[in-house]
Amino acid sequence: MTELPKAYQPEEIEKRWYEEWERSGAFRADPSTSKKPYVIVLPPPNVTGALHMGHALNHSLQDALIRRARMQGYEALWVPGSDHAGIATQNVVERELRKEGIDRHALGREAFVERVWEWKREYGGRITRQMRELGESCDWERERFTMDEGLSRAVRTVFVRWFEDGLVYRGLRVINWCPRCTTALSDIEVEHEDVAGELVTFRYELTDGSGSISVATTRIETMLGDTGVFVHPDDGRYASLVGKTVRHPFFPDRELPIVADEAVDPEFGTGAVKGTPAHDPVDFEMSERAGTDKVNVFTETAHVNDNGGRFEGMDRYEARGAVLAALDELGLVEKVERPYVHAVGHCYRCGTEIEPWLSEQWFVKMRPLAEPAIEAAKDGRVTFHPPRFAKAYLHWMENLRDWCISRQLWWGHRIPVWYCDACGETIAVLEDPTECRCGSTDLRQDPDVLDTWFSSQLWPFSTLGWPDDTPDLKTFYPTTVMVTAYDIIYLWVARMVMSGMYFVDGLVPFGDVFIHGVVRDGEGKKMSKSLGNVIDPIEMVHRYGADALRFSLAFVTVPGNDSNSSEERVEGARNFANKLWNASRFVLMSLGDERPELGPGAELLVEDRWILSRLDHAIETVSRELDAYNFSEALHALHAFVWSELCDWYVELAKPRLREGGSSTAGGVLVHCLDRVLRLLHPVMPFITEELWSKLYPAAGSIMTAQWPEPEGRRDAGSEETMGRFQDLVVALRRLKIEHEVPQGQRVPVSVAAGDFAPDLESLLDQVVSLARLESVELVDDLGPAGSGPRTITPGGIEAAMRLGGVADPAAERERLERKRDDLQREVERAEGKLANESFVAKAPAAVVDKERAKLDEARAALAKVDGQLTALSG
RNA sequence: GGGCGGUUAGCUCAGCGGGAGAGCGCUCGGCUUACACCCGAGAGGUCGGCGGUUCGAUCCCGUCACCGCCCACCA
Numbered sequence: 001m002t003e004l005p006k007a008y009q010p011e012e013i014e015k016r017w018y019e020e021w022e023r024s025g026a027f028r029a030d031p032s033t034s035k036k037p038y039v040i041v042l043p044p045p046n047v048t049g050a051l052h053m054g055h056a057l058n059h060s061l062q063d064a065l066i067r068r069a070r071m072q073g074y075e076a077l078w079v080p081g082s083d084h085a086g087i088a089t090q091n092v093v094e095r096e097l098r099k100e101g102i103d104r105h106a107l108g109r110e111a112f113v114e115r116v117w118e119w120k121r122e123y124g125g126r127i128t129r130q131m132r133e134l135g136e137s138c139d140w141e142r143e144r145f146t147m148d149e150g151l152s153r154a155v156r157t158v159f160v161r162w163f164e165d166g167l168v169y170r171g172l173r174v175i176n177w178c179p180r181c182t183t184a185l186s187d188i189e190v191e192h193e194d195v196a197g198e199l200v201t202f203r204y205e206l207t208d209g210s211g212s213i214s215v216a217t218t219r220i221e222t223m224l225g226d227t228g229v230f231v232h233p234d235d236g237r238y239a240s241l242v243g244k245t246v247r248h249p250f251f252p253d254r255e256l257p258i259v260a261d262e263a264v265d266p267e268f269g270t271g272a273v274k275g276t277p278a279h280d281p282v283d284f285e286m287s288e289r290a291g292t293d294k295v296n297v298f299t300e301t302a303h304v305n306d307n308g309g310r311f312e313g314m315d316r317y318e319a320r321g322a323v324l325a326a327l328d329e330l331g332l333v334e335k336v337e338r339p340y341v342h343a344v345g346h347c348y349r350c351g352t353e354i355e356p357w358l359s360e361q362w363f364v365k366m367r368p369l370a371e372p373a374i375e376a377a378k379d380g381r382v383t384f385h386p387p388r389f390a391k392a393y394l395h396w397m398e399n400l401r402d403w404c405i406s407r408q409l410w411w412g413h414r415i416p417v418w419y420c421d422a423c424g425e426t427i428a429v430l431e432d433p434t435e436c437r438c439g440s441t442d443l444r445q446d447p448d449v450l451d452t453w454f455s456s457q458l459w460p461f462s463t464l465g466w467p468d469d470t471p472d473l474k475t476f477y478p479t480t481v482m483v484t485a486y487d488i489i490y491l492w493v494a495r496m497v498m499s500g501m502y503f504v505d506g507l508v509p510f511g512d513v514f515i516h517g518v519v520r521d522g523e524g525k526k527m528s529k530s531l532g533n534v535i536d537p538i539e540m541v542h543r544y545g546a547d548a549l550r551f552s553l554a555f556v557t558v559p560g561n562d563s564n565s566s567e568e569r570v571e572g573a574r575n576f577a578n579k580l581w582n583a584s585r586f587v588l589m590s591l592g593d594e595r596p597e598l599g600p601g602a603e604l605l606v607e608d609r610w611i612l613s614r615l616d617h618a619i620e621t622v623s624r625e626l627d628a629y630n631f632s633e634a635l636h637a638l639h640a641f642v643w644s645e646l647c648d649w650y651v652e653l654a655k656p657r658l659r660e661g662g663s664s665t666a667g668g669v670l671v672h673c674l675d676r677v678l679r680l681l682h683p684v685m686p687f688i689t690e691e692l693w694s695k696l697y698p699a700a701g702s703i704m705t706a707q708w709p710e711p712e713g714r715r716d717a718g719s720e721e722t723m724g725r726f727q728d729l730v731v732a733l734r735r736l737k738i739e740h741e742v743p744q745g746q747r748v749p750v751s752v753a754a755g756d757f758a759p760d761l762e763s764l765l766d767q768v769v770s771l772a773r774l775e776s777v778e779l780v781d782d783l784g785p786a787g788s789g790p791r792t793i794t795p796g797g798i799e800a801a802m803r804l805g806g807v808a809d810p811a812a813e814r815e816r817l818e819r820k821r822d823d824l825q826r827e828v829e830r831a832e833g834k835l836a837n838e839s840f841v842a843k844a845p846a847a848v849v850d851k852e853r854a855k856l857d858e859a860r861a862a863l864a865k866v867d868g869q870l871t872a873l874s875g
Numbered sequence: 876g877g878g879c880g881g882u883u884a885g886c887u888c889a890g891c892g893g894g895a896g897a898g899c900g901c902u903c904g905g906c907u908u909a910c911a912c913c914c915g916a917g918a919g920g921u922c923g924g925c926g927g928u929u930c931g932a933u934c935c936c937g938u939c940a941c942c943g944c945c946c947a948c949c950a
Contacts, residue, residue, distance in 0.1 A: 633890090
């Protein structure tokens with residue numbers, strides 16, 4: 001019998017068990033299994049990152065699901081890995097270089113990419129090390145990186161297939177450009193935020209001298225690229241001007257036609273729009289229809305280029321002021337509204353204002369891909385938890401615009417396209433070509449790389465070996481559930497469904513999508529460095545243990561909802577772990593080497609039947625709620641069972657029985673409950689449960705492969721009823737002592753009048769004495785006349801009196817009794833009123849009516865007894 | 876401009892058609908040999924406002940008021 005320390009000390013235990021688990025191969029999944037697979041692919045964290053609370057939550061939930069599935073007998077596979085995170089990683093390494101005073105352009109592409117790889121080799125392992133500290137049971141042999149050889153081949157295969165199928169194309173468009181990252185972004189990588197800007201109304205003079213037309217803009221600097229003016233075709237105000245031209249004040253040679261287009265909103269501003277086709281997507285489309293010129297006035301860093309005349313070289317904000325001043329000098333500015341609040345796009349990586357910018361980019365045609373993915377969500381092949389997110393997914397899918405996938409970066413999957421300088425051919429192939437069909441070897445590869453999310457979208461199948469038809473893919477695809485936060489439903493989840501269905505037999509990549517929220521601080525505020533409220537999960541692990549952190553997060557996880565984390569919460573979870581530790585310690589110390597079993601012939605006392613019934617209830621609840629991803633409900637049930645029922649009541653009830661030594665039944669019940677509790681908690685608290693399991697069953701194997709508990713048919717309404725009354729009596733007596741200032745340690749004799757309940761109570765009298773810390777309890781038919789001592793009554797009408805020979809403070813006693821009488825009076829009236837309502841009695845279900853009648857009877861009986869006590873007090 | 880979510884105990888949040896819950900905090904009392912990372916007993920909510928449906932509403936419907944998030948090509 002090993003001695004357990006008085007408090008749970010996680011550090012050494014966690015390290016020891018994780019090594020043991022990994023060594024034993026317990027995390028590995030076997031594709032040749034005959035078991036049913038249960039598969040999760042981890043949303044790959046960015047290699048640049050350190051594990052934050054969001055990961056800790058996301059991973060804890062997945063590990064809990066995987067560990068439970070493993071115990072349920074599934075072939076459980078959890079695939080880990082990380083994402084190369086194009087922009088984020090490139091930015092990090094560029095920053096490093098800048099510290100050394102190096103510009104990536106000076107270094108050159110090849111050397112730069114090599115530097116990033118070096119960086120990845122050195123720091124890329126940080127997250128996976130931290131994942132081990134959290135206890136994550138992923139199959140490390142299947143760890144993948146989005147730029148691994150195999151995954152790169154998947155990326156290339158997808159690109160080429162889509163290119164051949166006409167879904168990938170190159171085009172000249174106004175895209176979202178980040179002038180700081182100097183790359184294009186897709187629409188969903190742009191975050192719209194309200195900005196207090198200005199709305200400038202200015203005039204374009206007609207070239208025929210017959211007047212002018214006024215336009216409004218929030219981006220006056222872009223007028224350098226204006227090539228037309230648009231009005232609504234039905235707008236009478238401008239009907240006569242359509243067809244005429246205006247003159248550009250800074251470029252007198254440039255004539256801008258006034259064109260009618262449906263896209264113009266006549267209600268806004270002056271009803272006339274300046275046409276800037278190179279810097280506004282709508283203007284671009286109108287320009288396409290009207291055939292007007294497109295003049296790009298910005299460089300890739302958003303400085304005015306040589307199309308900007310005397311403004312050349314200014315950055316866009318400088319140009320904004322300068323152009324306004326220049327127009328004002330010409331007397332063309334009519335109005336400046338400031339501040340004018342409007343939404344402006346920002347780069348999701350660096351926060352810089354996006355510049356809509358005309359450039360040549362690669363796109364994926366989304367409509368054909370979206371159709372099946374829409375159907376799959378509608379018919380439930382993909383089910384969202386909670387379901388409300390399906391609506392958002394569908395809305396987005398149904399309004400998709402083509403996806404800009406080229407990025408002007410160096411870190412990422414190079415676009416597998418070559419251009420032949422000789423014949424102009426565009427070649428997209430799996431293997432690097434050496435010569436063109438025309439025979440020329442003068443081939444140039446497209447310099448751009450693909451959007452990071454292009455490879456992420458393939459994750460559920462690329463990690464399993466696709467495009468090869470591997471055993472893993474056969475066995476483990478489609479995966480079971482995708483666990484992720486709501487913020488990447490569009491960016492990632494939707495695209496996985498689309499590409500998965502396209503490439504892998506029309507199969508959805510996962511049947512369930514479990515959406516959780518974002519982790520906020522203790523006050524519900526977003527965690528951010530600037531607020532200084534960021535909590536480092538690893539710090540929490542070191543301070544309180546991995547199990548405590550995991551439990552604290554899962555304990556507050558409601559599908560789809562944000563949750564809060566604070567050190568206090570982790571501390572609370574640590575306390576729970578410690579509670580479990582000590583309850584187990586008590587059981588183990590009491591039993592020594594004995595492990596009494598709960599055989600079918602065991603003579604169970606009512607408290608035994610009660611706790612086993614409550615255990616069954618807990619088992620049912622935990623399973624049901626976990627099936628629905630309701631971690632919070634499941635863990636609250638477990639927490640309450642362990643702490644409030646098992647520890648506060650059953651362990652206390654068992655103590656005298658164990659002390660007497662005669663009863664192995666109580667020991668058997670304790671072992672049984674502990675056994676089940678450890679199993680039920682293991683998915684969320686793997687370390688402490690494994691450690692205690694090994695103490696409980698030194699010869700058994702790991703709890704990881706112990707069977708997940710099923711209800712055992714031990715629900716017992718009778719014992720629950722009896723114990724409920726018993727608990728009421730104990731609580732009432734404890735309170736009675738406090739109210740009458742009987743020191744807790746002082747034992748007093750008590751009389752109990754239990755009425756019909758007396759027979760049930762008889763066997764529990766010693767326990768009443770023990771738990772309420774009394775001298776003795778005597779069952780009586782009637783408490784008799786007052787004067788013997790202070791009295792109480794339970795909600796069920798059991799009366800009790802301390803035999804102290806009198807009441808110290810009759811006035812206070814009277815007051816207490818009167819308060820109790822008033823409460824009961826109100827209850828009686830409430831129930832009477834309800835039952836007097838004919839339609840209630842007629843229409844409510846019989847069970848509800850009966851329950852109400854029973855309540856009324858009980859309240860009346862209790863009221864009568866309180867009245868009796870009051871009379872006795874005066875008598 | 877659309878859509879979604881929220882408004883429940885001092886704080887943070889569960890619950891969601893039949894008598895209001897948890898954690899933390901608070902008050903009072905305790906070294907009761909598993910645990911002071913603890914034990915015992917308490918206090919504390921007109922479940923945002925107003926209508927409606929129902930025998931019955933914190934829970935369903937409508938509406939208003941705040942708060943938050945997402946989407947969006949009114950320059």
